[in-house]
Amino acid sequence: MGTTKKIIIAGGGTGGHIFPAIAIANALRKIDPQVEILFVGAKGKMEMEKVPQAGYAIEGLSIAGFNRSSLIKNIGLPAKLVKSFFQVRAIFKRFTPVAVIGVGGYSSFPVLRYAQSKGIPTFIHESNSFAGKSNMMLGKKATRVFTGSDGMEKFFPPAKIMVTGNPVRTTIVDSTVTREQGLDLFSLGRERKTVLVVGGSLGAKTINEAVDKHLDDLLAAGLQLIWQTGKPYAAKAEQRVAGKSDVWINDFITQMEYAYAAADIVVARSGAMTVAELCVVKKPVLFVPYPFAAEDHQTVNAKQLVYREAAWMVKDSEAMDRMVPMLIELAGDADRQVHMKNNLAKLAVPDADMVIAREILKQTAI
DSSP, X not given: OOSOOEEEEXXXXXXXXXXXXXXXXXXXXXXOTTOEEEEEEETTSTHHHHHHHTTOEEEEEOOOOOOSSOGGGGTTHHHHHHHHHHHHHHHHHHHOOSEEEEOSSTTHHHHHHHHHHTTOOEEEEEOSSSOOHHHHHHHTTOSEEEXXXXXXXXXXXXXXXXXXXXXXXXXXXXXXXXXXXXXXXXXXXXXXXXXXXXXXXXXXXXXXXXXXXXXXXXXXXXXXXXEEOOGGGHHHHHHHTTTOTTEEEESOOSOHHHHHHHOSEEEEOOOHHHHHHHHHHTOOEEEOOOTTSGGGHHHHHHHHHHHTXXXXXXXXXXXXXXXXXXHHHHHTOHHHHHHHHHHHHHHOOTTHHHHHXXXXXHHTOO
16 A cells, blocks of 8 residues: 545535445445545534544534525525635645545535545435435536435436445444344333334434324333434423333434344334335334425335335324324234335345445545
8 A cells, every 4th residue: 555545525414424424434444444534524513423423533614504494594604605615625735635425415515516626536425316406516527426226317427326225334234233132222121012213313203293192002002112302302202201111212322233123113214324224124114204305205215115015104294193003003913024024135235335435446546
């Protein structure tokens, strides 16, 4: 090895962007331990906490996204954008990357745009079945666009697309955690069937409210819960489950591999990363797609699995009264669970991170 390869990974905002980014970083280091990686995120966002926890350095930009609900909040946007470009230029002067990877989220745009203006190879990972606006703009000049699913030619130049699937955290892919170890971590008994409730890294209001409303029905049906609420709902849920030993509750689950190991069935949003993880861990699932995702891509994600009889789905607008009865029905149908597991296994892509990392290193060979 001659010189050290320096690579920037930009983006974040939600776990769906951050965790695949960390998986790609880990794969790059696994193939070439000399690679030096710097993350660039948005100040005040989740990545500023999660990336250092994974052992990587991160720099934060003063940037915010366009606020669709309140135009008045966009007044400071041009100034923030200009400031972030100056911050990016300073980072590049110090760090001199040979490649830049964008995973989506506010901060990826100024970083990749600057890299492209300097002729530095850029790579995009688009996890969703519907591409984000900034990724589409950046895709024209990108070296490669890695996609989670096929049929993405309407968003990106076909010659640049490489269908890789979505990188799942190695802690989940390589997990050897048993059901018993999982249940022990969450202080739950081994007799009852366990439902894992996850609304994504920031929580999901509808899922939380439906669990809250019908909690007694779930428990009466002999089920126990691992409930990740997200920060906004944590205090309310805490009060609701006071004194109930069959429910474990927190705003965030750090050791997701233990939660998957403990779970018999899952209820979740259908973001691309959640879908990829559930295929790898083969857990029967009821999806409640987030209805306000761009172009309703979460419904598209969920339907792809429903068509293959690998999942069930309930609309967000109907979840308040239908979600819990469907969960109870699925929990009681062992044959359906086995059928779902077999179909999920066919869709699993356990090595997307390595495929992406190899291609990046090949394209930036010194």
